[in-house]
Amino acid sequence: MRLILLGPPGAGKGTQAKVLMDAYGIPQLSTGDILRSAIAAQTPLGLEVKAILDRGDLVSDDIVNGIISERLDAEDCKPGFILDGFPRTIAQAESLDRMLADKGVSLDAVIEIKAETDELVKRVINRARESGTARGDDNEDVLRKRLGVYSEQTAPLVAYYADKQLLRTVDGMAPVEQVTAAIKSALGK
Ligand code: AMP
Numbered sequence: 001m002r003l004i005l006l007g008p009p010g011a012g013k014g015t016q017a018k019v020l021m022d023a024y025g026i027p028q029l030s031t032g033d034i035l036r037s038a039i040a041a042q043t044p045l046g047l048e049v050k051a052i053l054d055r056g057d058l059v060s061d062d063i064v065n066g067i068i069s070e071r072l073d074a075e076d077c078k079p080g081f082i083l084d085g086f087p088r089t090i091a092q093a094e095s096l097d098r099m100l101a102d103k104g105v106s107l108d109a110v111i112e113i114k115a116e117t118d119e120l121v122k123r124v125i126n127r128a129r130e131s132g133t134a135r136g137d138d139n140e141d142v143l144r145k146r147l148g149v150y151s152e153q154t155a156p157l158v159a160y161y162a163d164k165q166l167l168r169t170v171d172g173m174a175p176v177e178q179v180t181a182a183i184k185s186a187l188g189k
Contacts (some may be wrong), residue, residue, distance in 0.1 A: 002105065003111060006157055011113040017082045021082060033084075036053070055142065061089055108166075115172035117147060
């Protein structure tokens with residue numbers, strides 16, 4: 001199964017991706033995790049993107065398209081994958097369409113996880129408290145910036161995938177297990 005999880009920071013994409021990964025035996029591809037690993041390892045890519053993540057901006061489409069294109073070629077993606085945090089712009093979505101067409105495969109669904117802004121802020125602030133300083137971008141100022149970037153650059157993907165009849169929307173305000181159940185039911189499995 002080939003899935004995209006779409007939603008603002010704090011909606012629960014990462015949490016649901018991990019549950020679905022176990023349920024369906026397919027990997028979670030998180031561009032945010034890959035970029036944070038590069039930063040932690042101080043690779044040239046990590047050094048290039050650190051300041052961008054810290055201020056809540058998006059890194060360039062070329063960088064994340066390159067990461068995903070390489071990742072999709074790996075053996076573990078043959079049975080499918082769960083994209084978490086990619087695509088985030090229409091240009092990335094178009095690029096993904098081309099990558100998948102080149103491989104002769106297609107997406108099964110795009111799951112939009114919706115939640116209210118106040119709840120997102122609460123969750124992300126809690127995540128920062130629980131994980132200490134693991135994420136430099138999980139503070140209220142940068143979060144507000146990321147939410148703004150989401151509505152400007154990523155929210156247009158909702159219409160993009162609705163047009164392709166791929167969009168399924170679930171209520172991300174519900175408890176984790178209920179969100180998982182809603183996703184499974186939307187997928188019909
Ligand atoms: P995330 O863990 O998905 O919230 O991503 C954390 C940060 O990584 C974002 O705020 C961006 O700076 C960067 N990032 C992750 N995925 C993308 C993407 N698809 N396009 C551009 N920037 C990204």
